Amino acid sequence: MNFLLLLDRISSVDAPSDAAPRRDLLRQVGQAGARAALATLPLALAAPAQAALTNNAFDAIVLLLKLEDLLVDLYTKALAAPVLTSAAQAAVRPDFVLLLEQQRGHARFLRDNFSLAGLTPPAAPSFDFSGRRNNPANPVLFPDVLSDYAAFLQLAQQLEDASASIYLGQMPFLTTDKALFDAVFRMQLVEARHASHLRTLRRTAAPAIAVKSWPSTADPAPAAPVLVPGSGNGAAPVSIYTFEANERQISAGTTVVPFPTILTGLNAVQSRSFAEAFDEPLPTLQATALLAIFG
Amino acid sequence: MSDTNRPAGATSSQPAPPLYAPIKRRSFFLYAGATAGATALVLAGCDKDPSTAPATGLVNVGITSTNDLGVLNYAYALEQLEAAFYTQLKDGDYYKSLTAGSAEKQILDDLHYHEVAHRDFFRAALAGNAIRSLEPDFTSIDFGVRTGGTGGKLGVLDAAKAFEDLGVAAYNGAGRYIQTPLNLLLAGKIVSVEARHAALIRDLLAEATFVGDDVVQVTTGGPIVAGGPVSATPTGLERSKSPAEVVAVANTFLKAGSKLDVSGLV
Known part of the structure; x- marks a missing residue:
């Protein structure tokens, strides 16, 4: 598929002087050799490139794959843990089996694209859903996620909402490849359906949490919020829903659609419907930071 | 699953409008009552630029070859249809029978707000390039019942599901025609909420049907993208519909003279 073209395009991208080593390499070795060179390069090396916040199609796919791996791991662990093996959750267990299967489909699809391009796809990191970053000395940010259903739903809702937003945030970097864009668009929509369902589950669980099926300023704030860097240098961490509260939509240039009038x-x-009616992208900086909380 | 296909099946077998229009209109008022007339007036009144389009003929959304106006008008047309549906729903007996403050009433209110916001977003964005206000034909919907109207009519939730799933599949299939990154992102921001609506309505109709094989490749593999590799296992990708497939359904909910021509979207 067009992923090969995509790699070719990356190799000709005008990179800033402090470009990631990987991209310098691509430019040096040229297009034909680039694929072979990349194939032998452990993709763990993609991490520094992510940290450098490169916004291109290749890094977008690397980011989205890590996101899908995160969700696969969340549902895999939850289905094997008391939170979903308990008899009390027998009725909803099939929902999570279905969610897992679809996240697996997405992860498989993204991996297939690496393979088709002759690359070794990155392996899934070891995720830790407590928020301790695999270090027992760190504080627990998300207590009882794998033992308490309400705590689990609260985190799962935030991650599925963030997933829909992270996809939206990466779309602008995929626009030059219509086929790839099309597939990513179709995955984003499924993430939005998942997020909607998790919110419905919270609303119908006992005790019920009065969230809507889309991010709303009327939602009760999560007790254990997933925090990401705020906009601007040195800004304090903010909830992912800070971005969703945007009420201004630009139709072209700098023209803001005047909803209030x-x-x-x-x-x-x-x-509040001005904000609710539009899901918002989560920028690459925030998306990368969010994924780093877990692995 | 069959509900999704019902709008097409229910009306596509009928001949073209002129002959049937009077009958349809009569039953329309029979079912929706005088308020429906008021709604139709409101819809017509939304058009600041009185239409000069002939009563028959199609509304051409435009072309894709030079800019995004055609595809934006396509989205505007579908949002008009959805907004008109929820507007009329709120005049219907089913909605009125819901207890104030009930979950379902709040949901239907919110969906109405969102779709009106989407419609007016496109109207503002397109400004002088917008197509005319469309006149809906909801005679195949019984606004008095939740599901399964008599005589093969759709209940309000059946119709909501059909419209929301159709909207998602339509945006999904139209993404490839959008040229500017800003418009692509805007489409993504809107359709993401449409997908949330669709999942919600499906869950209201039957718990845990937020994805079904009719809308997502849940149990089947298939082509991942047109002309691309074929997956033998379920991909978990949303299904999409071409503009032609979408208007085949959408036009069954539009009056003669308001039916859409999307032949310019190529």
């Missing part, structure tokens, strides 16, 4: 009279809506 056009949605009046018979078309009046509750003002």
